[in-house]
Amino acid sequence: MRRISLFIVINAISLYIVSVLMKSVYIGSLASLITLTIIFGLLNLIVKPVIEFFSLPITFLTLGLFSFVVNGLVLKLAFNIVPGTSLHGFFNAIIAAVLLTIANTIFYNVFDS
Structure with missing residues (x-):
């Protein structure tokens, strides 16, 4: 349970940081951020392995x-599913995914002992 909570908190913080750094990423509220974090995690768990297999x-x-x-x-799909969020452009989605990966890596190294 601790790992799931840590995953949600770290991804939420990372998504917020990406939305602050990029003008093309918009997250309207805290509820949208938490919903986006959960949907993104589920898509990473279910959809991403299928896409990776075929690609x-x-x-x-x-x-x-x-x-x-x-x-x-996967990030663009998560933003399209969650109301109150937007991510403009597929190239911006790739950049946001790279920034999200960098932020997650830093936070996991700091908080996951």
């Missing part, structure tokens, strides 16, 4: 760089 050949050919596109796709 494995192109990911292999691009030496793993296509995984950024997959992360951006």
Whole structure:
């Protein structure tokens, strides 16, 4: 239970930081942020492995760089599902996914002992 709570808090903080850093990312309220965090986590758990499986050949050919596109796709899908949030443009989704990965990595290294 502690890991799930830590996951939700870290992802919520990271998503908020990304929304502050990028003008193309909008999160309207705290409820939208929490909903977005949960939906994004579920999509990462269910949808992302399926997309990664089918995109494995192109990911292999691009030496793993296509995984950024997959992360951006899942993030864009999460923003499209949750009302009160918006993410304009697919390229911005890829950049936001990269920033989210960097922020999550930093926070997990600091808080997950």
